[in-house]
Amino acid sequence: MKFPYSTLMVQGTTSDAGKSTVVAALCRLLKRRGVRVAPFKPQNMALNSAVTADGGEIGRAQALQAIAAGLQPHTDMNPILLKPSSDIGAQVIIHGKVRAQMNARDYHQYKTVAMQAVLESHDRLLEQYDSVVVEGAGSPAEINLRDRDIANMGFAEKVDCPVILVADIDRGGVFAHIVGTLACLSESERKRTIGFVINRFRGDIKLLEPGLDWLEQQTGKPVLAVLPYLHGLFLDAEDAVQPVQAERGAFRVVVPSLPRISNHTDFDALRAHPDVDLRFVRQGEPIPPADLIILPGSKNTRGDLEWLRAQGWPAQIQRHLRYGGKVIGVCGGFQMLGREVTDPLGMEGQAGVSPALGLLDMRTEMSPDKRLVQVQGTCAFDHAQAPVAGYEIHMGVSTGSALARPAFFIDGRPEGALSDDGQILGTYLHGLFDTPQAISALLRWAGLHSDNTVDTSALREASLDRIADATQPLLDALIALK
Missing domain, CATH: 3.40.50.300 (P-loop containing nucleotide triphosphate hydrolases)
Incomplete structure (x- = not known):
């Protein structure tokens, strides 16, 4: 035709x-x-x-x-x-x-x-x-x-x-x-x-x-x-965070809806999982109890860190960890888990230094070079080394002893960080939940043992x-x- x-x-x-x-x-x-x-x-x-x-x-x-x-x-x-x-x-x-x-x-x-x-x-x-x-x-x-x-x-x-x-x-x-x-x-x-x-x-x-x-x-x-x-x-949303769905599974995942949240499509697979109740928490809303807290990507990491503090998230995350909860930071959220974020050239706003959440021993410096790459690898935290695939989009460079214990092996190199107590995972990998094996491995690590899984590619098609x-x-x- x-x-x-x-x-x-x-x-x-x-x-x-x-x-x-x-x-x-x-x-x-x-x-x-x-x-x-x-x-x-x-x-x-x-x-x-x-x-x-x-x-x-x-x-x-x-x-x-x-x-x-x-x-x-x-x-x-x-x-x-x-x-x-x-x-x-x-x-x-x-x-x-x-x-x-x-x-x-x-x-x-x-x-x-x-x-x-x-x-x-x-x-x-x-x-x-x-x-x-x-x-x-x-x-x-x-x-x-x-x-x-x-x-x-x-x-x-x-x-x-x-x-x-x-x-x-x-x-x-x-x-x-x-x-x-x-x-x-x-x-x-x-x-x-x-x-x-x-x-x-x-x-x-x-x-x-x-x-x-x-x-x-x-x-x-x-x-x-x-x-x-x-x-x-x-279907992948162009920008706006999708409305909160009716409560589904018993496993509770909470994500702060940052003012400059980016690539929140990372969590579409969790939204579709029958055993997961995914919640985005907006400004002024109470932070509900959760099994897993995920800090998402951000286009203005330092600015969104200030927003987290104003909304009371640091204290809530500390309490969550004391009671055995798990935390994942993705991209900008990963940077927030460290000790500080510096932006000497003002790449995301006014130049300066911001203290981060101090949950991982690392520091991040913003730089003009932007890493853009499609990647695949395995989950280092999973004994079966479940395969994972996704992409990286970030401008910051992170350094510190926390990176000595990686969360993933990507194209043969260590990537991300896993805390010594196993409660905190950080990564620059977007799309980390998109393969059926990876979402199952990540949810097992977070405490959900389920026979259900999600194939985002099949759902999208x-x-x-x-x-x-x-x-x-x-x-x-x-x-x-x-």
């Missing part, structure tokens, strides 16, 4: 309208039909990222979309990645590598340079694939960002591609979202919008049809598809197939429209 669009862009009326899943679903559907398709997002702002086969860093959602298309993730799929380190500043990553730390105003001026990187990547993808399915960012109705826009209509206008607009009916006000978004667009932008997708619908479609007819009459554009609300999907099946009417409508 030949898909009639060389480049098709999916934009949304709001953040989290469903752009990422629609792009992933279209990629899976086109792959099934033998179309060589690649995902693309010009600019992404997210703290969940993935390491690519070419040794770069892209948004997690684009890595998921690559999997849907049957491809290895590549930096051209997300040429600009912004990783916020404060409310007004972010690390700017271009073609997978850190380019600069910029505040919002400076980056806005820099967008003319960034657009060239975007167009270079898009051109390279078009040379290799039959079609490129593009995900926008946020909403094209953000008129304060229209000048120099590279993420939505600015890109679509530059490459002259059609746009479909996705709106989330579960939020309420779906018709106002669509009509209001169109009203904020220029005449040429409205013309290139070829139709709408209403996402996350549940109920009787007959009750929705009068609204669909009204929308088409008001705008002169078709509703291409109404997609259902699908429960129980296992099943979810991609589910969203693709549900999105078939959209693909049919797009082909018929052309």
